[in-house]
Amino acid sequence: MKKSLLLLTSIFVISCGENKKEPLNKDIPEIEVSTAKEETSENDLEKFRVIFENKIVVLLNKKGTNPKTNDVNFQSYIDEKNVEFIPMFTSKDKVLESTGGVVLGNQMVLDGFLFLSQKNPGIKVLRINPSLSDDTYVNIDELQKYFAKEIAQKTKELKINLE
Numbered sequence: 001m002k003k004s005l006l007l008l009t010s011i012f013v014i015s016c017g018e019n020k021k022e023p024l025n026k027d028i029p030e031i032e033v034s035t036a037k038e039e040t041s042e043n044d045l046e047k048f049r050v051i052f053e054n055k056i057v058v059l060l061n062k063k064g065t066n067p068k069t070n071d072v073n074f075q076s077y078i079d080e081k082n083v084e085f086i087p088m089f090t091s092k093d094k095v096l097e098s099t100g101g102v103v104l105g106n107q108m109v110l111d112g113f114l115f116l117s118q119k120n121p122g123i124k125v126l127r128i129n130p131s132l133s134d135d136t137y138v139n140i141d142e143l144q145k146y147f148a149k150e151i152a153q154k155t156k157e158l159k160i161n162l163e
Helices: 002-014 042-046 092-099 112-116 140-146 148-157
Strands: 055-066 071-074 084-089 106-111 125-128 136-139
Touching: 042 140, 055 092, 055 112, 084 092, 092 106, 106 112, 112 140, 112 148, 125 140, 136 140, 140 148
Parallel strands: 084 125
Antiparallel strands: 055 071, 055 084, 055 106, 125 136
């Protein structure tokens, strides 16, 4: 199992050549976030707002979704530093660019704040646009705390019970 996860992660890294930066759409600016720090500052977290206010693309694992409980099971990978992460993309084009045109698993397009409302037991890292020029690692717990009001508002709008 671990070998297959490492193989899939390698595909992310190897399959992508030189990539050009392109924003999600023309109205949304490209964000620059330093990933060298242990904790992300509030200023850096605020830069993620532009991503999570929009639709994002994630990959589902074999379990997929459970409509009765609103649970979504996201695909996770392990990078070369043994960090387990959930890959998230800012568009379907970014998925194809990241994988060199190979579709990895079932794709799901959903609201960014709705994605953050999901519980991800044991997985603490989100990797945005893996292996692309804007590849960014961020702590999921930090995002969930920082955007708690937005997450609560979105789940209230959609009448989702997170208990």
